[in-house]
Amino acid sequence: MARDPLVLSQVKALLDQINQLAPGHAVELRIPPYAAIQCCTGPKHTRGTPPNVVEMGADQLFGLIDGSLLWSEGLADGRITASGERSDLSELFQRVARTIRITE
Numbered sequence: 059m060a061r062d063p064l065v066l067s068q069v070k071a072l073l074d075q076i077n078q079l080a081p082g083h084a085v086e087l088r089i090p091p092y093a094a095i096q097c098c099t100g101p102k103h104t105r106g107t108p109p110n111v112v113e114m115g116a117d118q119l120f121g122l123i124d125g126s127l128l129w130s131e132g133l134a135d136g137r138i139t140a141s142g143e144r145s146d147l148s149e150l151f152q153r154v155a156r157t158i159r160i161t162e
Contacts, residue, residue, distance in 0.1 A: 065116050066092050072119060075154050084144050088113040100144050110142030122151040123158060 069092040076087065076097050084100025086108040100110075114122075118137045121127030129148035132138035140146065 061091055069093055069116050069119060072123060072154065072158075075157060076150065079153055079157065080150050085110040085112060085142070085147065087147070089116055089119055092116055098144060098147075098150070108142070110144040112138065112140045112145050112147055114138040123155050125155065 069089050073087070073089070073093055073095045077095055080097045080099070082099040083096040083102040085098040086094060086096050088094040088111065090113065096108075098110075114132065114137060118127055118132055122129065122132070127137070129138065129146075129151060133140060
């Protein structure tokens with residue numbers, strides 16, 4: 059799948075914001091095919107499949123930030139997958155959305 063340069067730039071900017079608000083290595087946040095980061099405090103993961111993984115497309119990431127997608131809806135219909143005890147990032151996305159709105 060080809061990566062759109064504009065979408066890549068927007069995804070990376072949002073992931074940078076997430077890293078600033080929730081630094082750490084407890085959760086792997088994947089936005090294929092654009093990028094993945096480790097974020098949130100907790101035990102650091104170093105090998106194999108991480109115990110806490112969240113994965114979604116760029117459209118879902120943007121929807122969580124602009125309010126057009128609720129975390130619970132994305133999980134319910136499979137647009138967002140989340141596994142592990144630390145994988146509920148709903149509050150983090152709300153914080154990011156508030157920060158983006160304030161600074162824009």
